[in-house]
Amino acid sequence: MRRVVRDARPFLRARTRVLVRLSGWSLLESAQTFLSGFGVARALDHGFLAGRPLTGLLWLAVAAAAVLPARLATRGVFDRLADLVEPLRDGLVRRAVARALSGALTRSGDVSTRSLSQVTHQSEIARDGWAGLVLTLRSFVFTAAGAVAGLLALSPALLLVVLPPLFLGAALFLGTLLPMAARQRDYLTADESYAAHAGRLAASVRDIAAAGAAERTVAESRDLAEAQLAASRSLARWSAARVLALAVCARFPPLVLLLAAPWLLRNGLTPGALVGALTYLTQALAPAVQALMTVLATVGGRLVVVLDRFTDAPPPPADDPPPAAEAPAPLGPARPAAAGPSRPAHDGGPAPASRAPEAAGPAAPGDAAPTPPAARTVPPAEGPVAELDRVTFAYGPGAHPVVDRLSLAVGPQEHLAVVGPSGSGKSTLAALLAGVELPTQGTVRWRGGSARPADAASTGVLLPQHAYVFSGSLRDNLTYLRPGVHDREIAAMADAVGLDALLSRLGSLDAPLDPERLSQGERQLVALGRAYLAAPPLLILDEATSRLDPAAETRAELAFADRPGALVVVAHRLSSARRAGRVLVMDGPRTQCGTPGELLRSSALYRDLAGLWEPRERRQAEDPGERRAPAGVRSTPPPAPV
Numbered sequence: 001m002r003r004v005v006r007d008a009r010p011f012l013r014a015r016t017r018v019l020v021r022l023s024g025w026s027l028l029e030s031a032q033t034f035l036s037g038f039g040v041a042r043a044l045d046h047g048f049l050a051g052r053p054l055t056g057l058l059w060l061a062v063a064a065a066a067v068l069p070a071r072l073a074t075r076g077v078f079d080r081l082a083d084l085v086e087p088l089r090d091g092l093v094r095r096a097v098a099r100a101l102s103g104a105l106t107r108s109g110d111v112s113t114r115s116l117s118q119v120t121h122q123s124e125i126a127r128d129g130w131a132g133l134v135l136t137l138r139s140f141v142f143t144a145a146g147a148v149a150g151l152l153a154l155s156p157a158l159l160l161v162v163l164p165p166l167f168l169g170a171a172l173f174l175g176t177l178l179p180m181a182a183r184q185r186d187y188l189t190a191d192e193s194y195a196a197h198a199g200r201l202a203a204s205v206r207d208i209a210a211a212g213a214a215e216r217t218v219a220e221s222r223d224l225a226e227a228q229l230a231a232s233r234s235l236a237r238w239s240a241a242r243v244l245a246l247a248v249c250a251r252f253p254p255l256v257l258l259l260a261a262p263w264l265l266r267n268g269l270t271p272g273a274l275v276g277a278l279t280y281l282t283q284a285l286a287p288a289v290q291a292l293m294t295v296l297a298t299v300g301g302r303l304v305v306v307l308d309r310f311t312d313a314p315p316p317p318a319d320d321p322p323p324a325a326e327a328p329a330p331l332g333p334a335r336p337a338a339a340g341p342s343r344p345a346h347d348g349g350p351a352p353a354s355r356a357p358e359a360a361g362p363a364a365p366g367d368a369a370p371t372p373p374a375a376r377t378v379p380p381a382e383g384p385v386a387e388l389d390r391v392t393f394a395y396g397p398g399a400h401p402v403v404d405r406l407s408l409a410v411g412p413q414e415h416l417a418v419v420g421p422s423g424s425g426k427s428t429l430a431a432l433l434a435g436v437e438l439p440t441q442g443t444v445r446w447r448g449g450s451a452r453p454a455d456a457a458s459t460g461v462l463l464p465q466h467a468y469v470f471s472g473s474l475r476d477n478l479t480y481l482r483p484g485v486h487d488r489e490i491a492a493m494a495d496a497v498g499l500d501a502l503l504s505r506l507g508s509l510d511a512p513l514d515p516e517r518l519s520q521g522e523r524q525l526v527a528l529g530r531a532y533l534a535a536p537p538l539l540i541l542d543e544a545t546s547r548l549d550p551a552a553e554t555r556a557e558l559a560f561a562d563r564p565g566a567l568v569v570v571a572h573r574l575s576s577a578r579r580a581g582r583v584l585v586m587d588g589p590r591t592q593c594g595t596p597g598e599l600l601r602s603s604a605l606y607r608d609l610a611g612l613w614e615p616r617e618r619r620q621a622e623d624p625g626e627r628r629a630p631a632g633v634r635s636t637p638p639p640a641p642v
């Protein structure tokens with residue numbers, strides 16, 4: 001409160017003229033209040049009760065006419081209000097932005113979630129709260145002044161009766177102020193903690209899925225939600241105490257006045273003055289008190305707490321997720337080996353989790369694997385490793401099918417390339433083959449067995465374009481699907497896939513790996529190495545080599561083609577398609593399958609794609625620095641050879 005008052009003083013001092021004008025307009029409201037009770041008292045005592053109804057009507061007309069200047073006052077007040085309210089919001093936003101910028105500079109680009117909440121939500125709360133408070137407080141002060149002046153004019157004895165319950169209620173109310181502000185602060189803190197937690201969650205979904213930390217995350221979320229609930233309950237209890245104070249303050253004075261009426265009348269109070277006093281209490285003071293207390297109870301506490309958040313020291317870094325490199329990261333990338341059985345998120349990591357049975361139980365931290373698990377030996381397959389039988393797939397009940405009655409069998413050692421224009425359904429097919437998506441119609445079978453999509457998890461690995469790499473060591477990242485794999489095997493894999501350069505740059509398998517410091521190509525190589533070590537019977541690369549240069553891509557693809565198991569590649573280069581034994585050309589529901597040579601003869605679309613890719617690849621071969629264009633563009637005439 002002290003901090004808020006300290007900062008509020010110069011703000012108000014700079015706006016003295018606005019305050020004076022506001023008070024000037026508000027004075028007119030006092031006059032209306034004064035006349036409302038005084039007019040009624042005079043109308044009764046000097047008019048109706050004295051047998052002079054015309055005088056009575058005249059006094060009532062005077063009381064009613066006072067409404068007009070009061071309405072004028074309201075307009076004047078609103079005109080001035082903006083000069084008091086908008087600068088507050090602007091100042092708060094400026095302060096929050098400055099704090100966020102300095103936080104971003106000092107905390108490695110980290111932008112505080114608190115600052116974001118302050119710029120958007122909290123500054124609006126402060127603005128609305130401040131406007132409501134100014135309006136109500138001003139109205140209360142000037143209404144109360146008018147009413148007290150009226151009561152004094154009618155009879156000073158009235159104040160003796162009316163003021164004690166008024167003060168009692170006010171004291172009760174003031175007693176709730178500090179605890180209420182504390183509860184408000186607790187509530188906002190709980191709210192901010194939950195928002196910060198949700199922000200970290202959104203950024204860590206892949207890590208949480210990959211590390212199997214879902215249960216822990218749910219428990220943390222539940223704790224925070226319960227803390228927020230407890231804070232709001234406590235706030236509600238204090239609000240109830242406020243209601244009591246309000247009742248004492250607003251409802252007791254008229255009651256006490258009625259109880260004291262015989263004594264007052266006996267001591268010279270006129271009936272008109274009694275009715276006038278009741279008019280003040282019920283028509284002016286009670287509504288003003290009620291409005292003030294309601295605003296203070298709802299808006300006032302929140303306003304003080306919100307303003308306090310703008311005036312306190314910059315938020316400690318703990319408020320936000322620490323930079324990834326330093327992070328012990330409660331929600332961050334837990335080390336997979338310590339995380340228990342898990343399935344990586346299919347949107348980024350190898351998906352679905354295709355852990356070999358021998359790789360499914362990750363070693364506990366510090367556990368020494370007695371014998372490193374051997375690479376999966378693909379059983380000699382009798383049938384296709386994956387098979388689509390008249391599969392139709394659409395992304396929604398009314399949507400056009402992306403895959404339409406497609407039948408396709410992938411042999412156990414087959415190398416199949418999938419090509420087609422952008423949007424033709426290559427990634428969708430990859431997801432169907434991996435069991436990530438389920439067909440709308442038709443069946444997908446894995447390893448010639450029954451159609452049980454859940455089994456796909458132990459059958460195929462899907463590697464998407466955006467490689468999943470987490471903070472930890474290179475070893476953590478590579479052995480994630482097969483913990484405990486021997487160093488010799490890792491070295492052989494690095495040599496085959498082309499990861500050796502990164503390995504020697506990092507110095508060791510156990511050197512810390514910061515995903516942010518890897519190029520996109522290096523990230524793809526890490527994901528490829530992980531999939532290679534997992535040795536699944538079916539590996540699907542969905543543009544998983546798109547950020548490698550042609551030579552590196554060739555090296556990686558050849559390594560995968562040489563290993564046991566089937567390989568499906570969503571190809572974006574002719575060279576990649578040429579390497580495959582078979583090519584599937586997708587063009588929406590129309591597909592064509594054959595060897596690269598056959599397709600050059602039979603598929604106009606394949607010829608188009610080949611014509612488009614070939615000159616570019618030639619240019620890339622001459623100038624390896626040239627970046628590749630987006631994969632699979634729509635069929636267009638081949639450009640003239642350079």
Ligand SMILES: Nc1ncnc2c1ncn2[C@@H]1O[C@H](COP(=O)(O)OP(=O)(O)OP(=O)(O)O)[C@@H](O)[C@H]1O
Pocket residue numbers: 395402420421422423424425426427428429631632
């Ligand atoms: N989650 C989704 N919801 C709705 N429609 C989708 C979704 N994913 C893909 N699509 C649509 O399905 C069609 C096929 O998309 P898909 O990603 O499989 O094509 P693609 O051949 O892999 O394209 P690209 O080469 O550009 O990656 C497109 O029209 C796409 O807009």
